[in-house]
Amino acid sequence: MSHAHSAPSSVYMAVASVACAAGFYGTLKRLPAHVRVFRDYSIADLVFVTLSTLMFAFACVQPTLRSAVCEELSRQPELMRNLADTGLNIDNCEVYFERGVVGIVAVMSVLLICRMQFTLLVTDYYSQLLRTGSGADYDELSGDESGGQQKIYLLPSRDTQSKDGPLIYAPLPRLSLADARQMRATEAYVSRPSRHSHSNSLPHHHSHSSHSHSHSHRRAESLSSSSRQGGIALPIRQGEGLVPERKQSRKQSA
Structure with a gap:
C-alpha cells in the first residue's frame, strides 16, 4: 500500500522538477519554448490544486465526515490525552474540526492567490519573449526553405x-x-x-x-x-x- 501511495507523489515531483528546470534554463537563455513548458505546467498545477482545495472544503463541511472523524478520535485514548492540552475533547471535537478546516482553507487560498500572481508573471514574460522576437533566429532558419x-x-x-x-x-x-x-x-x-x-x-x-x-x-x-x-x-x-x-x-x- 505504501508503494502504491508513493508512486503518484513521485511522478508529481518528477514532473515538477523537469518543468522547473526547463523554466529556469529558458529564463536564463531567453528561450520561449522552455518558458512555455513551465508556464503550461504552472497553469495545470494551479488548476489541480484549486480543484483539490474546493473538493476538500466541500467534503469537510459535510456533517457525516465530522462525525466520522470525531468518532475515530474517540477510539484513540492516547491521542486524546496528548491533545487534551489544546482543549480538545469529545464534546467540542466537531467545533475544533470546523475551525481547523477554516484555517486550512484560508491558508490554501492565500497560497493560491500567490501562485496565480506568479503564473500571470510567467505568462506575461513568455508573451514578451514572443513579441521581442527572441526566437527569430530559429524562425528564420525554419522559414528559409518554405x-x-x-x-x-x-x-x-x-x-x-x-x-x-x-x-x-x-x-x-x-x-x-x-x-x-x-x-x-x-x-x-x-x-x-x-x-x-x-x-x-x-x-x-x-x-x-x-x-x-x-x-x-x-x-x-x-x-x-x-x-x-x-x-x-x-x-x-x-x-x-x-x-x-x-x-x-x-x-x-x-
Whole structure:
C-alpha cells in the first residue's frame, strides 16, 4: 500500500522538477519554448490544486465526515490525552474540526492567490519573449526553405517630402518592441522568398568582386537617402542585395 501511495507523489515531483528546470534554463537563455513548458505546467498545477482545495472544503463541511472523524478520535485514548492540552475533547471535537478546516482553507487560498500572481508573471514574460522576437533566429532558419511572412517595421518619414517619391530600403539593426515604440514604427509583414528562388534570381555570369562593389554602392546610397525618406527595418543576410536586380535578370533571360 505504501508503494502504491508513493508512486503518484513521485511522478508529481518528477514532473515538477523537469518543468522547473526547463523554466529556469529558458529564463536564463531567453528561450520561449522552455518558458512555455513551465508556464503550461504552472497553469495545470494551479488548476489541480484549486480543484483539490474546493473538493476538500466541500467534503469537510459535510456533517457525516465530522462525525466520522470525531468518532475515530474517540477510539484513540492516547491521542486524546496528548491533545487534551489544546482543549480538545469529545464534546467540542466537531467545533475544533470546523475551525481547523477554516484555517486550512484560508491558508490554501492565500497560497493560491500567490501562485496565480506568479503564473500571470510567467505568462506575461513568455508573451514578451514572443513579441521581442527572441526566437527569430530559429524562425528564420525554419522559414528559409518554405518561405512565409516576415515581420518588418515601417519607420515614419522625417520630412514633409511628397509621398509619391521612391521608397528607400535601408538596413537597420533588429528592433525590439520598446525600440519600435520609441521610433513610432508600424508593424508590417512581407512575403519572404525561399532560398531556392533567391539563388535562381542572382546572375551567374558576373564576378564576385563586381557584385560586392555594386552591393556596397547600393547600401551607401540607401543609407544616405534613408535620412530623407525614412526606412524599413528589414534584416538582411550577408551578401544579400537590398533591391532585386531586375535589369540584370532581364538581360540574362534575353
